[in-house]
Amino acid sequence: MDREPGLSVRLKLTLSYAGFLMIAGILLLAVVWVFLLRYVPEEIYIPARSEPPGFPGPPFVPDRDALERAFAPKVLAALAFLLVFGLVGGWVLAGHMLAPLSHITKATRLAGDGSLSHRIQLDGRNDEFRELADTFDTMLARLEAHVAEQQRFAANASHELRTPLAITQTLLDVARNDPNQDTGELVNRLHLVNTRAIDLTEALLLLSRADQRAFTREHVDLSLIAEEATETLLPLAEKHGLTIETSGDIAPTTGSHALLLQVATNLVHNAIVHNLPEGGTVWVRTHVRPKTVAFTVENTGKKLSAHLVATLVEPFQRGTERIRTDHAGVGLGLAIVKSIVQAHDGTLTLTPRQGGGLSVTVELPAAR
Incomplete structure (x- = not known):
């Protein structure tokens, strides 16, 4: 089946990891904004006081505008770091998680090319990928046994069907070369051989019918x-x-x-x-x-x-x-x-x- 090219699963997982990390960072910064900056007044008024000469003025108290100007660059830098970290980390993590799929894909391609003896045999503890690999190995083993059984069946059926046909041909050749032979005996022997061939054919048809489950329960x-x-x-x-x-x-x-x-x-x-x-x-x-x-x-x-x-x-x-x-x-x-x-x-x-x-x-x- 022809399909349009699309993004790989690894890239999709990478974008998902990075996107999730970005959303988590934005939510964290939003929490900081809501619970910190909203309580800072837009302007801070400090009443003037008479101080002796040389005494330093009132201390600087940042208002909301000052905090926003200081907070915004740090936010952008943090989000940029989270984006890069999420993409790189997500790419590495997705590659590690999807590594078993490469073995399964290789085995699938070999099976598609006709090699049914290959097995995945993933190591490690049981998880979804290893369960899939074990199931695929079991399917390959059953399929290999079934194909071998069908090959033996086809070979044996051909041999069994060839035997009565060869006997019939031999009897007919003998009768053609010896016109004086007793036709009654020839007919009886041909009848026995033909009956055996019919029985074998009916048995094969019954076997095929049962394999296809073509019956009413x-x-x-x-x-x-x-x-x-x-x-x-x-x-x-x-x-x-x-x-x-x-x-x-x-x-x-x-x-x-x-x-x-x-x-x-x-x-x-x-x-x-x-x-x-x-x-x-x-x-x-x-x-x-x-x-x-x-x-x-x-x-x-x-x-x-x-x-x-x-x-x-x-x-x-x-x-x-x-x-x-x-x-x-x-x-x-x-x-x-x-x-x-x-x-x-x-x-x-x-x-x-x-x-x-x-x-x-x-x-x-x-x-x-």
């Missing part, structure tokens, strides 16, 4: 959403020989019913497909807290390291040591959950269970 009950997701995935759990246990209280919150149902469905689905081969269990619970409501999904399974659990919410981080051969998904399940939860001003917590498996808790603001 309404009153929903997490316990009903958990029950709906559990009933939908119950046949899959029975197929894997798992048991699903549900419990909890009514947990009212506000948000999108469809997106929160997607959260519950993704969590329960992950708990089913990343479980023990047989005899595993999935626990689905809802909790009511003073200001929040929580939805927790736990499952049995292999022991997980804290490092692996910390990476599961990143897009396309499937956790290969937990993956089964079927229902593997597109690697966006927990990433979608995280995005939807953040869009609802909630928190997502993943904790490895001591006996193996994973515990995932979604905490959302309680509905008023």
Whole structure:
């Protein structure tokens, strides 16, 4: 944005300091005038006395005119000194006070040029400038992490989308070079690849929708959403020989019913497909807290390291040591959950269970 040139903040503060000092000096001199000179009469009459020859005359008593003539030059000199002192002192003091802004400006320019690794890190005790610098450093750290996450997401998404397209091209090339190949098998394989590409595209669209918060909020009950997701995935759990246990209280919150149902469905689905081969269990619970409501999904399974659990919410981080051969998904399940939860001003917590498996808790603001 083009702006007209103006005075610097340092010069404005200098003029403010000097002006304030001048006003204080004028007020002080006005007080002297009011409480001193106003009581001096304009003329002082001294009656004549008969004195012997050689005796000095009556003493000189200054009247108001004489005091004004003596007072005015001193006033002007004092005001001139105050003006010079105020300008010089104000310039030095303003420069000292605004010194932290130069560091903040430098960091801002570096960030504007694309360098997000620079930090201000102002020293000294806490004040307004240091609070601003600390806030800016925190913003830069979050922005750097977000940009890095977006870069990884773009790279992984490109790789994931390129894979089904490459497979499709390979199948078509083989079919073109071998006209006698069974078209039925080719169609089936193309259908599977195309279905996976569609699922990935829909997951990316859902993730983008959640990031943009493009949804209508309404009153929903997490316990009903958990029950709906559990009933939908119950046949899959029975197929894997798992048991699903549900419990909890009514947990009212506000948000999108469809997106929160997607959260519950993704969590329960992950708990089913990343479980023990047989005899595993999935626990689905809802909790009511003073200001929040929580939805927790736990499952049995292999022991997980804290490092692996910390990476599961990143897009396309499937956790290969937990993956089964079927229902593997597109690697966006927990990433979608995280995005939807953040869009609802909630928190997502993943904790490895001591006996193996994973515990995932979604905490959302309680509905008023």
